[in-house]
Amino acid sequence: MSVFMDLNLSYTEDKSSLQRLIETAAQLGYSTVAINYTFELTKKKKEVPKPAQIKELFEQLPIVQGRSRPIRVLNRLTVVMSESSHFRSTAPEYRHFDILALQPTSEKLFHAACMTYDVDIICVIVTEKLPFHFKRGSVNGAIDRGVMFEISYAAAIRDSTMRRYTIANAVNLVERSKGKGMIISSAAERALELRGPYDITNLALLFGLTDQTAKEAVSSTCHSVVRHAETRRTGSGIVCTTKVCTETSDQQGAPVDADTCEAPAAKKHKTAASEGVTAEEGGAKATSAL
Amino acid sequence: MKGVSTQKKSTGYQRVVLKNSAPVLENESTRLSAVEFKQFIITGLKILYGEVGAALTFDVLKYDEDSRTAFLRVPSRGLVKLWSSLTLLGSYQDQACAFRILQVSPFLLALTGNSRELQLD
Amino acid sequence: MSVDVCEAPHCQLVCENSSFLDEENSLVSLVQQLHFNYKVSLLIPDCSSAPSHLDSVINSFSSFVLIKNMPVSEFIDKDFLETAVYPGSVCALSYRTRIGEDNCVALMPNGRLRLSLDRHSYHLLGIEGKVSKFRSKGRHIVSVDLTDSSMAPGGRGYDRLLSGLTCRLPLTSDFLLSHQQGVQSCLKSLLSRYDWSELRPEVSTKVLHQLTCPSDLGSCDAYSVMDWLGAVDAGISSSIGSSSSFLSTYTCPGPQRMATTALSISVSGFLLPHHVQILIMEVRQFLEQSSSPWASLTVHGFTDNVVSCCENEHGRLRGGVNFYTLLMSKGHDYKLLIVTGSHDSCSP
Amino acid sequence: MVRIKSRYLLCEINVTDKSRLLLLDDRAVMTAVRTAVARIHGDYGAAQCIIGVSVKYMNAHTGMVFLRFPKRCYKLLWSALPFITCMETRGQKIPCFLNCLHVGGTIRTCQKFLIRYNTQQLHRLLPKCKNEDEKHVRTALLKCLLPGETRETSAEEADSEEDEVV
Numbered sequence: 001m002s003v004f005m006d007l008n009l010s011y012t013e014d015k016s017s018l019q020r021l022i023e024t025a026a027q028l029g030y031s032t033v034a035i036n037y038t039f040e041l042t043k044k045k046k047e048v049p050k051p052a053q054i055k056e057l058f059e060q061l062p063i064v065q066g067r068s069r070p071i072r073v074l075n076r077l078t079v080v081m082s083e084s085s086h087f088r089s090t091a092p093e094y095r096h097f098d099i100l101a102l103q104p105t106s107e108k109l110f111h112a113a114c115m116t117y118d119v120d121i122i123c124v125i126v127t128e129k130l131p132f133h134f135k136r137g138s139v140n141g142a143i144d145r146g147v148m149f150e151i152s153y154a155a156a157i158r159d160s161t162m163r164r165y166t167i168a169n170a171v172n173l174v175e176r177s178k179g180k181g182m183i184i185s186s187a188a189e190r191a192l193e194l195r196g197p198y199d200i201t202n203l204a205l206l207f208g209l210t211d212q213t214a215k216e217a218v219s220s221t222c223h224s225v226v227r228h229a230e231t232r233r234t235g236s237g238i239v240c241t242t243k244v245c246t247e248t249s250d251q252q253g254a255p256v257d258a259d260t261c262e263a264p265a266a267k268k269h270k271t272a273a274s275e276g277v278t279a280e281e282g283g284a285k286a287t288s289a290l
Numbered sequence: 291m292k293g294v295s296t297q298k299k300s301t302g303y304q305r306v307v308l309k310n311s312a313p314v315l316e317n318e319s320t321r322l323s324a325v326e327f328k329q330f331i332i333t334g335l336k337i338l339y340g341e342v343g344a345a346l347t348f349d350v351l352k353y354d355e356d357s358r359t360a361f362l363r364v365p366s367r368g369l370v371k372l373w374s375s376l377t378l379l380g381s382y383q384d385q386a387c388a389f390r391i392l393q394v395s396p397f398l399l400a401l402t403g404n405s406r407e408l409q410l411d
Numbered sequence: 412m413s414v415d416v417c418e419a420p421h422c423q424l425v426c427e428n429s430s431f432l433d434e435e436n437s438l439v440s441l442v443q444q445l446h447f448n449y450k451v452s453l454l455i456p457d458c459s460s461a462p463s464h465l466d467s468v469i470n471s472f473s474s475f476v477l478i479k480n481m482p483v484s485e486f487i488d489k490d491f492l493e494t495a496v497y498p499g500s501v502c503a504l505s506y507r508t509r510i511g512e513d514n515c516v517a518l519m520p521n522g523r524l525r526l527s528l529d530r531h532s533y534h535l536l537g538i539e540g541k542v543s544k545f546r547s548k549g550r551h552i553v554s555v556d557l558t559d560s561s562m563a564p565g566g567r568g569y570d571r572l573l574s575g576l577t578c579r580l581p582l583t584s585d586f587l588l589s590h591q592q593g594v595q596s597c598l599k600s601l602l603s604r605y606d607w608s609e610l611r612p613e614v615s616t617k618v619l620h621q622l623t624c625p626s627d628l629g630s631c632d633a634y635s636v637m638d639w640l641g642a643v644d645a646g647i648s649s650s651i652g653s654s655s656s657f658l659s660t661y662t663c664p665g666p667q668r669m670a671t672t673a674l675s676i677s678v679s680g681f682l683l684p685h686h687v688q689i690l691i692m693e694v695r696q697f698l699e700q701s702s703s704p705w706a707s708l709t710v711h712g713f714t715d716n717v718v719s720c721c722e723n724e725h726g727r728l729r730g731g732v733n734f735y736t737l738l739m740s741k742g743h744d745y746k747l748l749i750v751t752g753s754h755d756s757c758s759p
Numbered sequence: 760m761v762r763i764k765s766r767y768l769l770c771e772i773n774v775t776d777k778s779r780l781l782l783l784d785d786r787a788v789m790t791a792v793r794t795a796v797a798r799i800h801g802d803y804g805a806a807q808c809i810i811g812v813s814v815k816y817m818n819a820h821t822g823m824v825f826l827r828f829p830k831r832c833y834k835l836l837w838s839a840l841p842f843i844t845c846m847e848t849r850g851q852k853i854p855c856f857l858n859c860l861h862v863g864g865t866i867r868t869c870q871k872f873l874i875r876y877n878t879q880q881l882h883r884l885l886p887k888c889k890n891e892d893e894k895h896v897r898t899a900l901l902k903c904l905l906p907g908e909t910r911e912t913s914a915e916e917a918d919s920e921e922d923e924v925v
């Protein structure tokens with residue numbers, strides 16, 4: 001299990017309310033959050049938004065509750081896609097963002113998003129009845145590629161009808177994916193729409209997740225998403241830097257050490273972010289070779 | 291000398307206690323009495339779980355009006371219901387609110403000894 | 412309701428009736444095994460002030476230090492090993508780290524260093540460990556016996572651990588450190604290198620008036636006893652409702668009686684089992700002399716502790732609760748209630 | 760291919776005035792079920808009603824309804840059915856209650872049960888008949904047993920085949 005994350009805090013123009021949102025998230029015990037910019041290509045003039053610099057928001061990032069480290073803030077772009085032309089995988093504008101998410105609105109696009117598009121998250125619509133059925137094939141394809149599905153809960157707090165749709169759509173998804181590859185995030189616009197990680201773990205039980213997968217939905221699966229995003233941005237993990245320390249290189253040279261150092265790395269997890277793993281493995285090897 | 295040791299596995303009986311700081315309201319000046327507080331939670335249960343949910347019995351063991359902190363006790367089979375309805379409660383009399391669950395434990399005694407509350411320096 | 416919403420968390424309560432005079436009683440070993448105690452609370456009915464000798468024991472809980480940003484590799488520093496680990500009696504626990512989320516470290520008085528690491532850190536460290544029992548994805552427990560001969564400075568195992576902790580995984584954390592003989596005198600050199608502060612356990616004494624209590628605590632079932640003690644501790648007893656009240660149906664278990672006064676003392680901080688042991692003896696002695704029919708002592712462990720009772724792994728998903736209650740009555744009998752719970756208790 | 764598992768409930772709509780039964784249709788029943796579930800089980804129940812719940816077949820003459828519920832929550836939804844006291848259709852309120860006769864995993868088993876049930880009903884009614892009519896009833900009964908089975912099956916087997924396959 002890793003730290004708790006909320007990979008969807010809605011971006012608002014109002015700087016102070018955005019600050020409050022992040023502060024509340026830190027207070028609730030989230031170690032990593034992502035500010036979400038939604039991009040919908042409806043009117044032609046619209047351009048891909050530019051993410052705000054985190055440094056401009058905070059002089060000093062708020063401390064995570066009960067910990068001594070500050071919260072980590074990422075930027076994320078969600079592209080709402082009603083036509084396949086809306087998403088250009090190589091668009092340079094996307095490079096400003098740490099995480100890339102896609103919200104397909106039709107079955108065809110959903111399938112395409114699951115199977116081919118190079119994104120990290122596929123958002124599931126929670127504000128209306130699902131316009132299509134999830135196909136097990138598509139869902140499994142996404143999970144195999146390390147692309148995760150996202151359910152956001154803020155809509156469920158706002159309104160009774162949306163609550164029904166949130167639960168129904170989430171249950172439907174869980175039924176298809178068996179709870180694998182699912183993250184739960186807030187999509188909160190205001191601080192009061194945020195809930196603590198344990199609350200979400202409990203809430204996820206309503207969606208049909210088990211204790212274990214519920215907890216993963218706010219922690220390790222999110223971690224995989226971030227890792228997947230890192231790999232995507234670094235070109236399938238070919239370019240990756242690892243810290244190498246020179247002080248004890250004499251000990252590293254011993255053959256026994258080199259072996260043990262490599263062994264655990266080799267039998268590393270075969271998770272979704274498998275590309276990320278290869279990157280690390282390379283790093284570990286580099287270290288031991290020194 | 292007797293040395294009897296018995297093991298008990300709790301099943302239906304067990305109670306779960308929640309300590310919650312509740313609710314964080316938009317308008318800080320709103321005051322909530324204990325009865326209103328319980329009524330509010332029942333409303334939340336009714337919204338999410340209907341009349342069946344509203345019939346769930348739970349106790350407000352202690353409620354502090356100033357900090358709006360309460361100790362709730364609920365039979366363990368009702369925990370998920372109560373907790374999730376608190377999570378999804380978003381407004382009180384048309385103003386935004388949020389419940390913050392501070393701790394959940396099968397034992398009331400555990401709520402007074404939470405090491406995470408240890409604040410040094 | 413469908414199954415998922417009705418699922419009950421389960422948890423075990425072990426109840427043991429025994430006597431202090433019983434040679435084979437497991438109390439001493441249990442107290443000694445729980446190294447990281449956060450809070451001790453004591454409840455004595457029919458008593459308005461603690462006698463001086465009890466008071467002095469309560470105030471004699473040794474102070475502990477909080478060291479900030481200390482690398483874990485300091486624990487295997489040669490000096491530290493010689494002054495603190497080999498003689499035993501040093502206890503350290505990473506502070507402001509959460510089990511299940513962060514990397515947690517604990518050093519036990521018997522010289523065992525235990526690390527709970529996430530997958531990534533585990534691979535970086537490169538020391539063999541076990542997969543966490545609690546199915547937490549990718550969490551590993553690494554346990555090293557620092558008193559082992561291979562872990563002596565210069566040994567192969569030692570070198571590997573050292574290089575792991577200094578080079579591959581330079582883990583730093585805030586630590587709570589306690590030493591039976593007083594931290595400052597023993598660990599001067601260590602402290603001089605870091606930002607630290609000495610802290611005293613916090614003692615709070617409350618005298619409760621007109622406390623409704625069960626007339627025969629021993630015969631009540633364990634759960635109601637625990638509930639009642641908790642209610643007293645949380646200050647709920649004064650507002651206990653009747654069984655028909657709207658707000659709460661909680662009532663004092665069994666036949667009741669009114670105790671005019673009761674003494675409730677709690678000590679919180681980083682407490683050593685050694686002192687808990689002394690306190691238990693003192694309370695025992697006190698009971699024999701005073702008019703109080705019983706006394707209860709509850710010891711809470713640290714929630715984010717890597718180890719629980721008997722050096723088993725402690726995980727929050729299954730063992731969030733870790734505390735025990737000791738009910739002592741006149742005549743050296745006691746009732747021990749240990750919660751070996753398996754519920755993901757929550758405290759965000 | 761994995762099938763979404765469903766449960767089919769065979770229910771009988773009981774009304775005081777049989778003639779008003781004809782006013783009911785699928786939609787009225789569905790709305791009544793949804794409202795009852797929402798009232799009894801709140802938003803959580805209502806959410807379970809959104810996907811995979813439908814009225815598969817309804818006979819307005821006899822008041823027989825096949826309800827289809829997802830298997831994972833059919834007990835929850837079922838528990839709300841007794842609380843239906845009236846159904847609304849075309850601006851009229853028809854007081855009624857639902858009586859659940861059978862729960863099956865496929866429409867086919869439900870249908871088999873329905874035929875057996877109807878036959879039993881006829882047997883029960885038989886002694887009440889006057890002598891002149893007895894013949895008619897007997898023939899009707901026989902028809903129901905043998906040819907009836909094939910007749911009704913053909914109508915509904917198509918239904919059970921289209922069990923959602925995903």
